[in-house]
Amino acid sequence: MQPVPLTLVTIIAEHVLKEKLLFELRQIGVSGYTTSEVEGRGSRGVRASEWQGSNVKIETLVSVEKSERILEMVSREYFAHYAVIVYRVPVEALRAEKFA
Amino acid sequence: MQPVPLTLVTIIAEHVLKEKLLFELRQIGVSGYTTSEVEGRGSRGVRASEWQGSNVKIETLVSVEKSERILEMVSREYFAHYAVIVYRVPVEALRAEKFA
Amino acid sequence: MQPVPLTLVTIIAEHVLKEKLLFELRQIGVSGYTTSEVEGRGSRGVRASEWQGSNVKIETLVSVEKSERILEMVSREYFAHYAVIVYRVPVEALRAEKFA
Amino acid sequence: METLEIIRVNLLSPLVLAFVLGIIATLVKSDVEIPEPIYKFLSLYLLFSIGIRGGVELATVSFAEFWLPAVVTMFMAVAIPTWSYLIVRSVGRMDVANAAAIAAHYGSVSSVTFVAAISLMESLNQPFEAYIPTLAALAEWGIIVGLFIARWRMGTAGSIGDVVRDTLAGRSVILLMGGLVLGLIIGEDGYAPIAPVFTDLFRGFLTIFLLEMGMVAARQLREFAKVGPFMVGFGTVMPVINGIVGITLGTFAGMSLGGAFILGCIAASASYIDAPAAVRATIPQANPSIYLTASLGITLPFNLIVGFPIYFAYTSWLHGLVNGGM
């Protein structure tokens, strides 16, 4: 099985955005995602969820095109008011067909 | 200390595979690994562990050759019946001798 | 919004180093970081925190220059006596101004 | 009971002392820690327990005695956010988003204040109405009113529909009302075998919970400087006003001394879980430093330590006046 190039997009956001972001990812048509609980510190001060202690990290393997749309969505919808960062890195994955 | 190129292989799998995968990684001779609890959604439906809520993410820093063998192992043993994805990305790490 | 190149530095260390490492990162002037609880196995044997079960993973998005300083700091201060690994990977992120 | 005596009883109760110990532990940077799952469990347990115990007694309540307190509570769920909003806007000169956010917090209920108020009445052997959990659930609606104000004044404020649904099906409402129905159905006999958990452990678990809340409040208090003098004043004066209104209305609605006191505490308290989450999702422009620090860092300790004796003294005095003696 030959590895194929894909893009891994990582979003780190305050917890209150979790369901919204996953909903938007499904709208964009990602084939799957993986979430985990993280903590963090960035440019924003206290957040509503901070005393409850956590951010969410969302990782999704997608095509380059979809990664563009995700970056665009996050910056358009959430950058203004929320604590959120997003980055992407090219990776090689097996089973390309899954991530179409 | 000069950073050296290595490959970071990430496996995300349903929890029931954790011990098996780590065993296989040790067989392949990885120098170490890091695991964490994640949740996820992919192409498979409900899984045995799903109502208990979690996948495992296994990350291991290895040489390119070993990364080939890991990808091959995962695809051979687990792709058919299990919820598992695997990808790799080139990184730079310190202490190359550790990851021989 | 145009993605800009940055470096993602990942440190995995025994838990007892968490506060010290974050302190050093702030000294170096990182704009933020994200931490999570992981478990792991490497070349070192039992560690003080091991029976309590966890390592810490620290991820920080920085410029290449700062990534150099972080690698240098970790190798200088912690490689001799502690269980710690560090690696970096180039990524593309939005909002470059944040990570100056 | 005299005012001094009630101050003493409150200040020297295990609950308040544990809260203060939590504050101290944080100030001296201790690593004392109640793990989050335990915190969440205790919070669920306390609400569920209050619901069930209310339910067990509920059989004796008639609609006649219930409807007026319910109307009064609904009135406050509208009125308190409204005047909170107006005060923050006019006196505090804050923008619409922050004012509406604060209104949503002070308009709804802090479950720990509510639970501690019940516990105080129990420890003073002051009976209170079995339907009290229902009033707490109704008071949760204050959040929605706060968010409606935001939408109305700002044109947009996320989807209010979701918030209404989330509030109605929210943790606190389900646990209080679900517990109430469960208690009503099982009655005294069904309750007996679970009483060791839901009655006997209540005060001790609440003590541990307050240890944690003290730590949480103290961490939030560090943001003190950021909120400015207006919010410090607001965070201490507003609860007293709301508390007095709640007690007065409760008393005239025919509630017992204990019941009117608890309703006053519901009114005086500011939400620190449900409101922050709802506000963050719908009014992201508002600054969490302000509303969280006010409700969690200022009003919560104020109510527990200073407010309770004031409210109880006022309730006693008013009941003496209205009913001609306690």
Next chain:
Amino acid sequence: METLEIIRVNLLSPLVLAFVLGIIATLVKSDVEIPEPIYKFLSLYLLFSIGIRGGVELATVSFAEFWLPAVVTMFMAVAIPTWSYLIVRSVGRMDVANAAAIAAHYGSVSSVTFVAAISLMESLNQPFEAYIPTLAALAEWGIIVGLFIARWRMGTAGSIGDVVRDTLAGRSVILLMGGLVLGLIIGEDGYAPIAPVFTDLFRGFLTIFLLEMGMVAARQLREFAKVGPFMVGFGTVMPVINGIVGITLGTFAGMSLGGAFILGCIAASASYIDAPAAVRATIPQANPSIYLTASLGITLPFNLIVGFPIYFAYTSWLHGLVNGGM
């Protein structure tokens, strides 16, 4: 006790009501949540408590009364998976992997059903045999039988050796049998100081646990559509058949009314933790949607709500017949 009365007692018990509340909370998408560590702890506590309490009474048990029920349970651990397999193959027309997977589930024990059955007998003041935890541990072997069927019919099914070891050293077995031995050694006197935790809190903690199990079952129930009508029928009829067999064999093996009822519930229940994990690891071809939804989404609620009264009515009737009156 009359059948109607037992239906009432069961339906209106805090346990079943908490379970139903959990189902409702999930259906209305509430954010009520029992954190996973609490869930795991309660599950450990309940099994350990049953083990210890059985052990404390065990001194009075003679081998003579124990051996027949033990043999009967071992027989069922072989027979139930076998006929479950045959029924799923012939009537359900499923493939070998899925049939064997289902056999492993219905052949073993749901610990929550087992614990709830014990609690029901306690609340009805029906005594039962002290060695009951041993029977539950023996019944766990049904998993292994299910996996043997898979290996035998499919040529390969992972390493059965591991599964045997995992079952013998599994959580449930260690807690039940370890608790039993511990209880036997400490006796009444040693038990007294720990009784507040292991006896007094039992019913209340079980109530909270069932609140969570209701949420879990309801989430699984959403997969309902995927399993098809056969599995819905199987998930409700199979437990009744197995339950009746268990009760009948238990009764003829000389067990008390309470004991035979509990053995029936062991037989009727389908594992939702140990079996899924073992099956996933050894028969990955089988579809978890099917076996998990059947055992967790259908059979668990069925047993708790509908099954218990049926099994108890049958047990009473049979005991009346055999022993000439209750």
Next chain:
Amino acid sequence: METLEIIRVNLLSPLVLAFVLGIIATLVKSDVEIPEPIYKFLSLYLLFSIGIRGGVELATVSFAEFWLPAVVTMFMAVAIPTWSYLIVRSVGRMDVANAAAIAAHYGSVSSVTFVAAISLMESLNQPFEAYIPTLAALAEWGIIVGLFIARWRMGTAGSIGDVVRDTLAGRSVILLMGGLVLGLIIGEDGYAPIAPVFTDLFRGFLTIFLLEMGMVAARQLREFAKVGPFMVGFGTVMPVINGIVGITLGTFAGMSLGGAFILGCIAASASYIDAPAAVRATIPQANPSIYLTASLGITLPFNLIVGFPIYFAYTSWLHGLVNGGM
């Protein structure tokens, strides 16, 4: 009580049996697991409970009876790490870093040993001094002495200032001393309503905690081979010496039988949480396999299973001698 009898009582107590069950569960590779948040909560609960209960009784304590035991404890906090260091250096021939690390461990307190010692006295109805939690808090200073030795002999050993602060504001100290003050303030009356949690549940929760500690100790025991024969000897002989010293000093300082026994256990025990964390941060050259395996894998089980009867027999004998009969 005779020595054989105390061996029996200790070995067959639920606490030790649960500990042994934990060891067995780990040896047979069972998946029994106490989730970490539960473990942390129980550990907090046990210390807090001991603090509060001590505080409730503290009103009766005069400074006259307290000061000598306090001085004795402070003496031991200096002496025990010192002679531990010297023995490890001279007999064990280890390097400075490892010797100082071991000194810090054996110089301070294992909270589970301390709590279990208190529980043993309670179950034997042996009264002990209310100020005992203070002694445990003082004994924590042994860690600092160990680290001072490291700094003194090695030139550098991280920042001792931080360690002093961390020890003074550490979890154990805050919970024990905070609980003590809380208990002192609330008194008997204030304690009554929280007694169901802090008194009644104590022994049962400790049993569950020891189940987990057995698993932890057994996992650590696997490192046995790595530590070598000297550490095995040290880990069993050193506690006996320290225990006897503690008991003797306590007795001559006028403590009761129960109190002297507990002080002996404080002396005999080796820290397994606070010391490892402090040592790892300040003496990273020291090998955790050695100090953790010794304190957690060897000394902890030794004290709980073998040490307690020895210490109690010695305490009884000494008290008989000094006070002319028990």
